Amino acid sequence: MPSMFRRAYVHRLPMRSPDDTGALVAAIGRGDIDPKGIVAILGKTEGNGCVNDFTRAFAVRALQQALAAHIDPKAVGEIAMVMSGGTEGALSPHMIVFETRQATEGDADGPFATSLALGRARTPVLASEHLGRIAQVEQVAEGVRAAMADAGIADPNDVHYVQVKCPLLTMERIEAAEAHGARTVVRDTLKSMGFSRGASALGVGVALGEISPGQLSDEMICRDYSVHCGRAATSGGVELLDHEIMVAGMSSAWRGPLAIDHAVMGDAIDIEPARLALARLGLPIAGQVPAAERGRIAAVLAKAEAAQSGQVRRRRHTMLDDSDISSTRHARAFVGGALAGLFGFTDLFVSGGAEHQGPDGGGPIAIIVSRA
Known part of the structure; x- marks a missing residue:
């Protein structure tokens, strides 16, 4: 059979x-x-x-x-x-x-009772005037639930990583919205990426039960960073108008040696939560992952963000003061270096811009390994 x-x-x-x-x-x-x-x-x-x-x-x-x-x-x-x-x-x-x-x-x-489970979904096209607002939060939340159903994951606690590719605003899209009497959340196209990532992350949090809808309003998006999700990874792009969503978690309906776990970095150099996640996955290490064990790591997925406080562990950083290079670019390089020192390789999926994804200046990290 x-x-x-x-x-x-x-x-x-x-x-x-x-x-x-x-x-x-x-x-x-x-x-x-x-x-x-x-x-x-x-x-x-x-x-x-x-x-x-x-x-x-x-x-x-x-x-x-x-x-x-x-x-x-x-x-x-x-x-x-x-x-x-x-x-x-x-x-x-x-x-x-x-x-x-x-x-x-x-x-x-x-031999494994649960294994890595994957699901995907796409949302309808998002109207430009809804980007960065509650309507986007609700649309993403519905998409995450659909991706969970596709993966066969019923319990949100079994989800460890949700990747969302979300749209952004261009001047053409802003002008089109204003032509029919609507106003976009912002007219700065670069800032629109942050609003889209932030609203999408809040949508993930709502779907997973980390965030109550009562905590949310249009006014708090990308302003009140105390509200965040520890399993969302959102990335903005000009190449789409809807949302592409992938959910990764653990399920007894799946088989195989792969397993996933997640952690939340408190700041850009907080690698200890990742080390603890490795231990939970059967790779307890004291220093850098030994060369003999690196082949067991299938993927490392992380978010990076320049702290809005302008500090990392009470020391001033200049990522937000650089008018030549976006702070997301600084943050990717910084967090990528910190994580490479732990994992021992550099093909790490580190995405910049972690609005409402983990605490300010920190961010979620998910690790997929092949169990012994």
Whole structure:
């Protein structure tokens, strides 16, 4: 009798440029990846991560073209392709391919009671005047619930990571909204990224029960950072008008050796929560992850944010005072360096801009490992 369980696979692949799909195509050719089972692809591209970062759309187009040779266009369109711009410092451009397959009979009899579970969803198009406001919070919350249902996760406590790719405002979108009598939350396109990330993170928090709707209002979004979600990772982009959502958690309906856990960094150099998460996943370490164990780590996913206080552990930082380089770029490089020192490698999915994602200046981190 066929197994009714699913099994998740996670593949971390290098990228030589935003349009480089060579490692993905080779993995498909070897049979390491079944393109029909790809749920999502998260990528770090070497753009600036700001409004005019078109490396994200460039990477998505290249992935779509590469996969079109293997699966039909409708299936390609269903894959969540979340490109995060910015590999400042020594962060290495890469993609993480999340794949699901039907578990084999051997998998079904495996030793683990729960395993990594994956789900995805897309929301309707968001009207520009709703970006950064409660309407966006509610839309994302509904999308997260749909992604949880797709993953077969009923208990929000079993969710460890929610990735949301959200839209931003351009001057064209702002003018279009104003032409029919609406006003956008802000007219600064770069600031609109923060509002979109923040509202999306609050939506994740509502869906997971971390945040009560009664705590929220249009006025507190991107102002009251005491309200935050510890499992949301949101990233803005010009390349879409809706939201792409991927949920990762643990479920007894899934099989395989992969497991995920999460932690919340209190500030940009707070690596100890990540170390504790590693220990919970069966990798207790005192220093840097030893070379012999690094191969067990399938993915590291983190958020980075310049503290609004202007300080890190009572020492002044200048990330918010730099008029030449966005603070998100500074934060990615800084947090990426801190985490690389712990994990021992640089292809880390560190995304900048953590509004309402963890405490001010900190942020969530999720780790996926292959258990012994």
